[in-house]
Amino acid sequence: MSNxxxxxxxxxxxxxxxxxxxxxxxxxxxxxxNNAVQTQSYGPEARGGASKSEVIISTEEIxxxxxxxxDLLLCLTQESCDKYVVDLKEDGILIADSRMVKDLPEGNxxxxxxxxxxxxxxxxxxxxxxxxxxxxAIAHLVDAVSLASVEKAVLKRVPPxxxxxxxxxxxxxxxxxx
Amino acid sequence: MSGKEVFYxxxxxxxxxALYAGxxxxxxxxxxxxxxxxxxxxxxxxRVGGAFIQMEDEIAAMAAVIGASLVGKxxxxxxxxPGYSLKMENLGYACIAEVPCVIVNVMRGGPxxxxxxxxxxxxxxxxxxxxxxxxPAIALAPASVQEIFTxxxxxxxxxxxxxxxxxxxxxxxxxxxxxxxIIPPEGELEIWDRPRPTVPxxxxxxxxxxxxxxxxxxxxxxxxxxxVTGLNHDETGFPTNKPSLVQPEEERLMAKVTENLDILEKHxxxxxxxxxxxxxxxxxxxxxxxxxxxxxAEAGIKVDFLRLIxxxxxxxxxxxxxxxxxxxIIVPEMNLGQMIEEVQRSIAGRAExxxxxxxxxxxxxxxxxxxxIREVA
Numbered sequence: 001m002s003n004x005x006x007x008x009x010x011x012x013x014x015x016x017x018x019x020x021x022x023x024x025x026x027x028x029x030x031x032x033x034n035n036a037v038q039t040q041s042y043g044p045e046a047r048g049g050a051s052k053s054e055v056i057i058s059t060e061e062i063x064x065x066x067x068x069x070x071d072l073l074l075c076l077t078q079e080s081c082d083k084y085v086v087d088l089k090e091d092g093i094l095i096a097d098s099r100m101v102k103d104l105p106e107g108n109x110x111x112x113x114x115x116x117x118x119x120x121x122x123x124x125x126x127x128x129x130x131x132x133x134x135x136x137a138i139a140h141l142v143d144a145v146s147l148a149s150v151e152k153a154v155l156k157r158v159p160p161x162x163x164x165x166x167x168x169x170x171x172x173x174x175x176x177x178x
Numbered sequence: 179m180s181g182k183e184v185f186y187x188x189x190x191x192x193x194x195x196a197l198y199a200g201x202x203x204x205x206x207x208x209x210x211x212x213x214x215x216x217x218x219x220x221x222x223x224x225r226v227g228g229a230f231i232q233m234e235d236e237i238a239a240m241a242a243v244i245g246a247s248l249v250g251k252x253x254x255x256x257x258x259x260p261g262y263s264l265k266m267e268n269l270g271y272a273c274i275a276e277v278p279c280v281i282v283n284v285m286r287g288g289p290x291x292x293x294x295x296x297x298x299x300x301x302x303x304x305x306x307x308x309x310x311x312x313x314p315a316i317a318l319a320p321a322s323v324q325e326i327f328t329x330x331x332x333x334x335x336x337x338x339x340x341x342x343x344x345x346x347x348x349x350x351x352x353x354x355x356x357x358x359x360i361i362p363p364e365g366e367l368e369i370w371d372r373p374r375p376t377v378p379x380x381x382x383x384x385x386x387x388x389x390x391x392x393x394x395x396x397x398x399x400x401x402x403x404x405x406v407t408g409l410n411h412d413e414t415g416f417p418t419n420k421p422s423l424v425q426p427e428e429e430r431l432m433a434k435v436t437e438n439l440d441i442l443e444k445h446x447x448x449x450x451x452x453x454x455x456x457x458x459x460x461x462x463x464x465x466x467x468x469x470x471x472x473x474x475a476e477a478g479i480k481v482d483f484l485r486l487i488x489x490x491x492x493x494x495x496x497x498x499x500x501x502x503x504x505x506x507i508i509v510p511e512m513n514l515g516q517m518i519e520e521v522q523r524s525i526a527g528r529a530e531x532x533x534x535x536x537x538x539x540x541x542x543x544x545x546x547x548x549x550x551i552r553e554v555a
Contacts, residue, residue: 022356026185029358038356042295063469064544065355065462 006058006067010084011076013051013162023052023153028057031149037065057144114176129169136173181360188353189214189309191323196254203253205242209295211350212284224284236261240268247277250397256282270309271408276341280333284353287539296539297350300513306490314435317345317490323357335370340434353461370408382491383416414468444487450480456504460486463510463542470547479555494524500524506554510534510542
């Protein structure tokens with residue numbers, strides 16, 4: 001499982017994390033030619049409650065579809081950060097929203113404390129594109145996927161009429177990572 | 179395989195497979211984690227001249243599916259545990275009236291409403307024995323999104339050819355999981371249709387078995403009139419309680435399965451030379467099992483693997499083949515021990531059998547299975 005790369009997007013229900021995972025996995029799977037499997041886990045609530053979406057990327061066939069040793073963890077709430085950071089590999093990447101996650105974990109992680117939600121709200125003007133801003137940052141940090149592939153997958157999945165908004169959100173997210 | 183490449187969820191692949199198989203009718207009642215099957219077909223069925231109905235509950239949905247099948251349409255319903263329980267009465271009706279139909283059960287935790295969004299494999303025995311009376315039971319359990327597509331097609335094919343309901347058992351993990359799949363071009367997968375009468379309406383007897391154990395089935399509304407009942411009946415379809423007619427009919431229903439094992443049984447046996455341990459699993463737990471067997475190989479432990487694709491009828495010969503070779507068989511399943519009993523029954527003491535069980539709404543991890551492999555190694 002050496003070339004297996006595990007991503008978990010976590011936060012609260014309604015933040016678009018499942019869709020974020022679907023877009024990332026679709027970009028890898030259809031446009032990068034690697035294997036990707038996306039799964040999700042959420043409670044019975046439509047909004048609020050813990051939510052997570054996982055993407056496993058590999059050049060080989062993927063057996064177990066869930067994340068156990070995470071390479072990249074995205075947290076859009078403090079609760080999800082507290083809960084899931086134990087599964088993050090040593091030297092793994094943690095992307096935490098700087099507004100929501102004030103208490104960053106101790107440990108040997110590459111931490112990116114980024115203003116994801118603020119960027120969506122203030123620079124794009126729509127808080128609901130926070131998932132796409134996050135995808136931009138992820139595209140910057142994950143070698144297995146390019147910004148162009150993610151953009152293609154974003155445009156395929158978002159509602160008509162929101163293409164420019166989402167493209168902008170994606171690029172802003174990409175640029176959040178130095 | 180040539181075809182159209184898509185990134186699909188398991189439930190979407192199921193719905194697409196149903197359309198490929200010629201399904202033109204869906205009736206259901208929404209329930210997590212199966213609802214996407216209904217959503218997909220609500221959009222797509224009308225475009226191919228089919229019909230979608232959301233019924234008032236699962237009992238009515240199953241009844242509508244039987245009605246649609248009787249007029250000649252390949253019919254589907256999709257549900258999860260609580261709805262599967264409700265469908266059992268009419269599933270038995272479809273068995274005795276010999277009405278082809280496919281029932282998808284995307285398994286979640288139970289009993290009752292249990293864990294709506296959590297995966298489970300705890301309806302395995304319900305798929306075999308859920309409806310009362312002796313009855314044929316066929317259940318298929320795919321383990322990937324691609325396989326959900328092909329097994330849905332196979333479920334329809336079997337159901338049509340044998341005139342009996344077929345259950346497709348998936349679970350929340352593979353039902354909601356997304357993977358790249360190929361939708362084969364039309365004609366690449368074989369499609370089977372039910373046998374239809376060759377005699378004119380006035381000579382038609384709906385349960386005439388002079389030509390074989392599966393009687394030809396006429397479409398209601400095509401000029402053939404006949405009686406359909408859940409009571410034991412004779413060749414005309416009208417009720418009978420004559421012992422000399424009932425016993426052979428009961429036996430014939432069961433023979434649909436026992437005499438068609440060649441088209442029903444489907445499994446993968448992956449053998450390692452000199453292995454003393456075997457794993458038997460299915461559905462999403464089979465993915466965890468395969469990963470664990472890979473990890474065991476890295477640690478120098480050889481493990482044979484029997485992945486069940488058809489759960490019912492259970493492949494006794496394959497289980498015995500494994501039991502004759504290995505000392506211990508491990509059965510990982512997301513329940514507190516169901517399929518393990520069938521393994522034990524089949525192999526009749528030829529090997530030790532131990533389970534890896536989980537019923538907390540979380541998947542069985544490869545590490546859990548690897549621990550058990552190390553314990554018995």
